[in-house]
Amino acid sequence: MSFMDSLAAGLSLVGNVEAFLALFVGLIIGVIGGAIPGMSATMAVALTLPFTFAMQPITGILLLLGVYKGGIFGGSIPAILIKTPGTPASSATILDGYPMAEKGEAGRALGMALWASCTADLVSNLSLILFAGWLASFALKFGPPEFFTLILFSLTIIAGVSGESLLRGALSALLGLLLATVGLDLVYGTNRFTFGDPSLMGGLNFIAVLIGLFAIPEVLAMAWHPTGHLGKARSLGARHVTFADYRRSFRSIIRGSLIGVFLGSIPGIGAAPSAFLSYSEARRRSKNKENFGKGEVEGVAAAEAGNNGVAGATLIPLLALGVPGDVITAIIIGAFMIHGLQPGPMMFILNVDIIYGLFIGLIVSSVFLLAIGSVAIRGFRYVADIPRRILIPAVLVLCIFGVFAVNNNVFDVGVMFAMGWVGYIMMRLHIPPAPFLIAFILGPLLEDNFRQAMLMSASDPSILIRGPITWFFWAATALSIFAIVRREMKGQGVAQAA
Amino acid sequence: MTLSAMQRGLGIGAVLVAALLILWAIPTFVSTPSNVGNVILSPLFWPYSIAGLTGLVGLGLVASTFRADGPDDSLPANEPIDDPIPGLIRLAGIAVIMVLTMVLIDRIGMVWASMLAFAATAFLVRTRHPRLALVSAVAVPLVLYVFFAHVAGVAVPQGELVRLP
Numbered sequence: 032m033s034f035m036d037s038l039a040a041g042l043s044l045v046g047n048v049e050a051f052l053a054l055f056v057g058l059i060i061g062v063i064g065g066a067i068p069g070m071s072a073t074m075a076v077a078l079t080l081p082f083t084f085a086m087q088p089i090t091g092i093l094l095l096l097g098v099y100k101g102g103i104f105g106g107s108i109p110a111i112l113i114k115t116p117g118t119p120a121s122s123a124t125i126l127d128g129y130p131m132a133e134k135g136e137a138g139r140a141l142g143m144a145l146w147a148s149c150t151a152d153l154v155s156n157l158s159l160i161l162f163a164g165w166l167a168s169f170a171l172k173f174g175p176p177e178f179f180t181l182i183l184f185s186l187t188i189i190a191g192v193s194g195e196s197l198l199r200g201a202l203s204a205l206l207g208l209l210l211a212t213v214g215l216d217l218v219y220g221t222n223r224f225t226f227g228d229p230s231l232m233g234g235l236n237f238i239a240v241l242i243g244l245f246a247i248p249e250v251l252a253m254a255w256h257p258t259g260h261l262g263k264a265r266s267l268g269a270r271h272v273t274f275a276d277y278r279r280s281f282r283s284i285i286r287g288s289l290i291g292v293f294l295g296s297i298p299g300i301g302a303a304p305s306a307f308l309s310y311s312e313a314r315r316r317s318k319n320k321e322n323f324g325k326g327e328v329e330g331v332a333a334a335e336a337g338n339n340g341v342a343g344a345t346l347i348p349l350l351a352l353g354v355p356g357d358v359i360t361a362i363i364i365g366a367f368m369i370h371g372l373q374p375g376p377m378m379f380i381l382n383v384d385i386i387y388g389l390f391i392g393l394i395v396s397s398v399f400l401l402a403i404g405s406v407a408i409r410g411f412r413y414v415a416d417i418p419r420r421i422l423i424p425a426v427l428v429l430c431i432f433g434v435f436a437v438n439n440n441v442f443d444v445g446v447m448f449a450m451g452w453v454g455y456i457m458m459r460l461h462i463p464p465a466p467f468l469i470a471f472i473l474g475p476l477l478e479d480n481f482r483q484a485m486l487m488s489a490s491d492p493s494i495l496i497r498g499p500i501t502w503f504f505w506a507a508t509a510l511s512i513f514a515i516v517r518r519e520m521k522g523q524g525v526a527q528a529a
Numbered sequence: 530m531t532l533s534a535m536q537r538g539l540g541i542g543a544v545l546v547a548a549l550l551i552l553w554a555i556p557t558f559v560s561t562p563s564n565v566g567n568v569i570l571s572p573l574f575w576p577y578s579i580a581g582l583t584g585l586v587g588l589g590l591v592a593s594t595f596r597a598d599g600p601d602d603s604l605p606a607n608e609p610i611d612d613p614i615p616g617l618i619r620l621a622g623i624a625v626i627m628v629l630t631m632v633l634i635d636r637i638g639m640v641w642a643s644m645l646a647f648a649a650t651a652f653l654v655r656t657r658h659p660r661l662a663l664v665s666a667v668a669v670p671l672v673l674y675v676f677f678a679h680v681a682g683v684a685v686p687q688g689e690l691v692r693l694p
């Protein structure tokens with residue numbers, strides 16, 4: 032099928048009001064979800080997921096992508112106004128956004144955040160369209176040994192989402208791997224940790240685990256400290272962003288977008304490191320570097336370009352290899368699975384209409400985001416007014432309905448509650464949940480491909496180094512481990528010097 | 530509890546869990562066919578590997594607390610709250626709400642159970658908007674019921690008492 036044929040197939044799939052409406056509504060949900068501190072884009076995507084079950088695959092996935100993209104931008108609103116990032120990716124936006132708000136320039140900072148986000152989003156989406164197909168055609172040459180080494184490499188990058196402690200991140204990942212072993216054995220079909228309960232034979236429901244891990248701990252945290260969220264929002268101020276501001280920051284926006292595309296296409300790194308790298312590069316190269324940290328509009332532009340540049344690029348490994356680029360795309364995989372779609376190279380052959388439909392939807396999402404973001408900046412004061420102690424019980428009820436709807440099974444609701452307590456204990460013990468979820472998804476793939484490779488080679492381990500692709504991933508894994516060890520040692524050096 | 534003490538406890542806990550898995554849980558709850566020729570292909574291989582690594586990470590966590598650059602021993606692991614005992618009671622209350630919700634879904638249906646769960650949770654976290662909480666407790670589950678039952682085609686449990694259309 033030629034490029035034009037694929038494009039036409041995609042257009043025929045999304046060329047209806049329903050698909051674009053889903054994208055539009057998704058962006059609104061995302062912006063609101065991202066703008067409510069403690070809600071986060073991840074939670075917004077997780078809570079929206081059950082609503083996609085009854086939709087056409089393309090419509091449901093566009094809804095989730097809208098939530099994802101809206102959520103990443105929405106996180107910048109509380110970061111600038113109340114110094115609380117709505118999503119971890121917006122942490123870097125605080126550095127200059129909040130000082131601007133303190134100077135009465137919140138409207139200007141938010142305007143720049145929106146323009147930078149939309150520009151970066153467009154760059155990221157174009158990169159996805161350019162590179163995903165190429166990577167997928169390359170990935171068709173992959174067999175079990177190649178996939179095993181790829182997934183092993185993806186697991187090492189969990190270090191990037193481990194937060195303050197690599198060891199606690201590793202522990203989280205191991206818990207995820209352990210939980211993924213529950214169910215029937217992949218090769219022999221024997222029981223593993225099923226305790227004789229037929230409900231456990233298919234393994235733990237992915238949606239129940241992820242909603243339990245990300246949404247329910249917020250309910251429990253609210254029960255522990257009901258007034259912990261109280262804070263004050265700031266006014267937007269009279270000054271607004273100008274085209275001159277945008278032009279002056281354009282170089283930093285493009286640089287940040289490209290940093291986001293590069294880091295986003297590597298599974299596991301996520302938006303926060305990209306935002307900080309983009310910010311530090313902008314600061315290093317700016318003529319106004321002394322203003323950074325004191326309310327420099329270029330700093331806001333760089334941080335937002337860095338985190339939004341990731342949003343399209345994280346879909347490159349998801350669509351081309353079937354490997355989630357970050358936690359949110361790990362959740363979006365759930366939507367693909369629910370609709371019987373398996374992201375990966377074969378999808379570019381079997382479901383090319385969906386792939387191109389998504390590409391078209393993503394390009395349109397950048398335009399929608401500009402429109403919705405402009406309104407959201409003015410409307411945030413109303414969103415912030417939703418009492419959190421009403422919002423949280425609503426989240427609980429939404430979780431109950433959403434998780435039940437996956438399999439029409441009350442057992443899954445119980446799994447969600449249990450995982451909620453696990454997630455809350457992890458939160459209290461500073462164990463990051465992201466490695467858990469990524470390992471829970473990748474664990475069965477890793478084991479399955481490893482055992483298939485061993486079956487293919489009659490247990491000869493040399494099959495795992497059978498060609499250039501496996502060599503590449505082994506080398507990438509080694510480099511990744513080297514970088515992690517180096518970073519840890521550097522961290523130790525800094526701590527000892529202090 | 531300081532961050533350092535928490536990390537040490539976490540490490541010891543991980544080692545204990547690993548030992549429990551290796552010595553009891555895996556041999557008891559993971560079945561394997563007797564004719565598996567190679568240990569690598571056994572259903573036991575993966576759980577044992579994960580348990581072993583968990584033990585190693587646990588030891589690493591304990592060891593990290595004795596290093597000079599380990600977690601800060603002066604800082605509390607979590608921000609303390611003014612009312613820790615009532616906080617624990619509220620957490621226990623949420624646990625009770627969850628258990629009761631599970632029980633009541635089968636008895637009175639998901640919509641009514643969710644209404645009760647909403648109201649109970651809102652009052653447990655001491656909402657300052659009790660009327661809005663009550664209205665939302667009725668409205669939110671009803672809206673969700675309409676969507677899931679009539680749009681998504683989900684067979685939402687109805688229970689025996691009052692059945693919704």
